Amino acid sequence: MPYGYWGRLLEVNLSTGDVKTLQVDKRTMRKYVGGRGLGVKILWDRLGDRWEEIDPLGPDNILLILTGPLTGYYPGSRVCVAGKSPQSNGVVGSTVGGEFGVELKSAGYDGIIITGESEKPVYLWINDDEVEIRDASHLWGKEAKDTLRILTRELIDEMSKKKPLRGLCKEPSILYIGPAGERKVRIAAVAHKLTHAAGYGGYGAVMGAKKLKAIAVKGSGPLPDVADLEGFKKLLDSVCKVLIKEFRMRYWGTGWAGYTVGADTSSEPIRNWQEEWHDEARFGVSFFEKYWIKRFWGDFGCPTTCLKIAFIRSGRFKGVLTDNPDYELQAYLGTNLGIFDPEGNIYLSSRADELGLCGIQTGNVMGFAAELYQRGILTKDDIGFELKWGDVEAFAKLQEMIARREGIGDLLAEGTYRAAVKISEMKKVDVMPYAIQVKGIGVGAHGIRSGLDYTKPTAYVCSLQGGDHTSVSNLDDQNRPGEYEMILLDSIVACWFNYKKQYLYEFFKVVAGWNLTEDEWYGELAPRIAAIQRTLLLLGGPDAYWNPRIHDENPQRFYEPLPSGPKKGALVKREEIEKLKKTYYEAAGWDENGLPKPETLKRLGITELEKALERIRHRLGLT
Amino acid sequence: MPIPGLEIPHLCTQCPGYPCVEACPFDALLVDKNTGAVIVDRDKCTGCGKCIDACPGQIPFIHPRDGYAVICDLCGGDPECVKVCVEAGYNALITTPRSPSEIYKVYARTPQDIAKDLVSKLYGEEWEGWV
Numbered sequence: 001m002p003y004g005y006w007g008r009l010l011e012v013n014l015s016t017g018d019v020k021t022l023q024v025d026k027r028t029m030r031k032y033v034g035g036r037g038l039g040v041k042i043l044w045d046r047l048g049d050r051w052e053e054i055d056p057l058g059p060d061n062i063l064l065i066l067t068g069p070l071t072g073y074y075p076g077s078r079v080c081v082a083g084k085s086p087q088s089n090g091v092v093g094s095t096v097g098g099e100f101g102v103e104l105k106s107a108g109y110d111g112i113i114i115t116g117e118s119e120k121p122v123y124l125w126i127n128d129d130e131v132e133i134r135d136a137s138h139l140w141g142k143e144a145k146d147t148l149r150i151l152t153r154e155l156i157d158e159m160s161k162k163k164p165l166r167g168l169c170k171e172p173s174i175l176y177i178g179p180a181g182e183r184k185v186r187i188a189a190v191a192h193k194l195t196h197a198a199g200y201g202g203y204g205a206v207m208g209a210k211k212l213k214a215i216a217v218k219g220s221g222p223l224p225d226v227a228d229l230e231g232f233k234k235l236l237d238s239v240c241k242v243l244i245k246e247f248r249m250r251y252w253g254t255g256w257a258g259y260t261v262g263a264d265t266s267s268e269p270i271r272n273w274q275e276e277w278h279d280e281a282r283f284g285v286s287f288f289e290k291y292w293i294k295r296f297w298g299d300f301g302c303p304t305t306c307l308k309i310a311f312i313r314s315g316r317f318k319g320v321l322t323d324n325p326d327y328e329l330q331a332y333l334g335t336n337l338g339i340f341d342p343e344g345n346i347y348l349s350s351r352a353d354e355l356g357l358c359g360i361q362t363g364n365v366m367g368f369a370a371e372l373y374q375r376g377i378l379t380k381d382d383i384g385f386e387l388k389w390g391d392v393e394a395f396a397k398l399q400e401m402i403a404r405r406e407g408i409g410d411l412l413a414e415g416t417y418r419a420a421v422k423i424s425e426m427k428k429v430d431v432m433p434y435a436i437q438v439k440g441i442g443v444g445a446h447g448i449r450s451g452l453d454y455t456k457p458t459a460y461v462c463s464l465q466g467g468d469h470t471s472v473s474n475l476d477d478q479n480r481p482g483e484y485e486m487i488l489l490d491s492i493v494a495c496w497f498n499y500k501k502q503y504l505y506e507f508f509k510v511v512a513g514w515n516l517t518e519d520e521w522y523g524e525l526a527p528r529i530a531a532i533q534r535t536l537l538l539l540g541g542p543d544a545y546w547n548p549r550i551h552d553e554n555p556q557r558f559y560e561p562l563p564s565g566p567k568k569g570a571l572v573k574r575e576e577i578e579k580l581k582k583t584y585y586e587a588a589g590w591d592e593n594g595l596p597k598p599e600t601l602k603r604l605g606i607t608e609l610e611k612a613l614e615r616i617r618h619r620l621g622l623t
Numbered sequence: 624m625p626i627p628g629l630e631i632p633h634l635c636t637q638c639p640g641y642p643c644v645e646a647c648p649f650d651a652l653l654v655d656k657n658t659g660a661v662i663v664d665r666d667k668c669t670g671c672g673k674c675i676d677a678c679p680g681q682i683p684f685i686h687p688r689d690g691y692a693v694i695c696d697l698c699g700g701d702p703e704c705v706k707v708c709v710e711a712g713y714n715a716l717i718t719t720p721r722s723p724s725e726i727y728k729v730y731a732r733t734p735q736d737i738a739k740d741l742v743s744k745l746y747g748e749e750w751e752g753w754v
Contacts, residue, residue: 164672165670165672165675165684165685166684166685166687167675167681167682167683167684167685168633168681168733168734168735220687237710240711241712244711244712293745293746294745303711303712311745311746313747318747319746319747321746
């Protein structure tokens with residue numbers, strides 16, 4: 001048995017109700033590690049030949065829930081959700097924090113492969129070897145917290161009845177979707193616990209299309225053995241000692257950034273990115289802090305504890321509960337909509353949780369709609385009410401309409417890119433310049449114009465996951481593709497906030513027993529995963545295709561100068577991007593069109609990609 | 624835990640009177656004279672579960688493999704859990720000298736009971752339905 005893994009995946013076919021386990025051999029694990037890497041490999045093997053025909057929201061798509069070798073060992077446990085994304089039509093490794101990965105591993109599986117499509121609503125219950133597909137009609141249509149409450153109570157009761165002397169049991173880990181996912185809203189998230197969500201990629205819609213309301217897992221066994229237990233204990237101790245000193249993250253999570261990223265680094269989206277600088281002190285962390293009822297929330301042994309729980313006790317938003325909100329939602333459901341009021345922001349964030357929407361994408365598409373309203377392209381008749389910047393009630397209403405696909409919400413539920421295409425047709429105006437997205441995925445709340453944030457000018461253009469701010473294609477200090485680092489984190493499935501480079505490779509040694517070095521990762525493993533993921537992204541289909549010469553590009557807005565703030569006038573230049581893009585392609589082993597080169601494929605031993613690349617070249621007219 | 628976000632310590636508090644020791648039909652439970660901890664005599668314990676019913680917090684449980692009752696023995700007076708908590712820098716657990724007090728009864732309750740009180744303080748009354 002390999003160390004750190006079970007080498008066992010659970011495969012569930014929802015169409016037929018078949019459940020089986022699959023063995024994954026050691027060599028595949030060593031090559032693709034886990035999480036995003038393994039997900040890309042599985043999807044390529046199973047769907048690569050007919051990728052363009054697979055409807056992400058159809059029965060042929062595969063939903064993957066995967067852990068990595070360091071899940072449960074490296075502090076900050078996460079689980080990776082993958083599949084053919086309904087947003088980018090490629091693969092997005094979307095990770096969510098929480099105990100799901102650990103429970104899954106202690107139940108004896110490294111991951112779950114879900115195929116097919118159920119006829120009626122179901123949920124999946126995994127308790128060690130016992131795997132059941134159960135009726136979920138009593139949960140269908142329920143909002144997030146109701147779903148969680150009913151299911152948790154039901155399963156705890158059942159377990160304590162079955163084993164009355166085992167003591168009171170901790171709740172099972174549950175991945176679930178809200179009403180948005182059920183209606184196949186492309187910006188729906190897969191939610192976990194109270195407020196956690198895997199948002200990027202839109203896998204909530206994939207779960208909804210499969211009529212899978214939730215996946216609950218409870219494991220009673222231990223985690224797999226590690227290669228060197230003593231060494232592991234020592235290493236864990238030292239990495240925790242380093243992490244616990246991260247005072248800012250521990251005390252304020254990412255909540256401190258809602259003010260500073262705007263005021264200091266000028267890279268926060270404001271009114272659909274029309275500005276990136278603000279000096280609104282009332283959006284500072286101390287104004288959020290007073291709503292926090294739980295300050296140090298760490299998932300499974302995480303010393304960083306960046307999650308806070310905000311709760312509004314009185315006033316018009318009484319009884320609303322959400323996380324921090326973290327920086328991304330402060331920006332996207334706050335400043336990006338012109339809202340600088342912490343209560344309004346907490347309210348919108350909580351509604352996004354309840355409806356099962358991805359806060360980032362929802363904020364992005366609502367900002368887009370509000371700008372169209374500002375410019376008179378969308379009118380009151382189209383929307384049904386006035387959509388002015390800063391109007392919390394209006395945006396809350398719009399959010400509800402998106403999640404339930406009512407009125408204009410039906411259009412916006414398709415995500416920013418698809419909504420822009422449709423509105424352009426409908427209004428006979430090109431609205432694409434107002435859509436702040438890359439390859440179908442709304443850009444994360446870190447602008448590139450000021451040059452002061454961690455995102456470099458190429459951050460989004462070459463990214464394998466479009467506008468995903470957790471998978472940015474910066475060129476690093478050694479001119480290597482910076483995305484390889486993100487692939488590493490998504491593949492071992494650990495948290496970025498706990499990323500300590502000097503310890504990570506050591507962890508591989510003590511946990512999995514591998515001598516993985518940085519050179520090997522950057523030279524062989526990461527390029528292999530990236531090449532496959534890139535190929536699948538460019539294959540695309542069936543409703544959207546990407547052309548690297550057109551779509552490896554920033555949103556139009558990033559070429560306009562910043563209108564305000566200390567960095568007024570800053571912008572990125574098209575020629576500069578073109579040049580950097582070429583450097584990036586070169587560094588990644590891709591040709592001038594952004595396709596992996598034949599010699600790269602040969603070196604990495606994945607020549608089977610050639611056929612798929614041929615199809616892409618044919619479509620782009622390159623042959 | 625019964626309510627997400629509400630993690631409740633669920634440990635033996637060595638309550639005065641020791642209802643679990645009283646309840647054991649096989650005299651398998653003893654009280655350590657130095658630490659006050661309940662010690663399980665594994666040879667005598669049959670895993671009947673009477674101690675669990677007697678405990679006001681349902682804290683003991685039956686070991687899943689070996690089938691005897693598991694109760695915190697305070698690691699002989701120097702608990703390991705306190706050591707790691709201090710080492711990790713949380714300092715959430717500390718050792719205190721034992722004193723004759725009724726305070727033990729505060730913690731000798733089921734997490735559900737504790738959660739019921741806590742949740743209305745934290746989230747308001749409408750959340751009581753969670754428990």
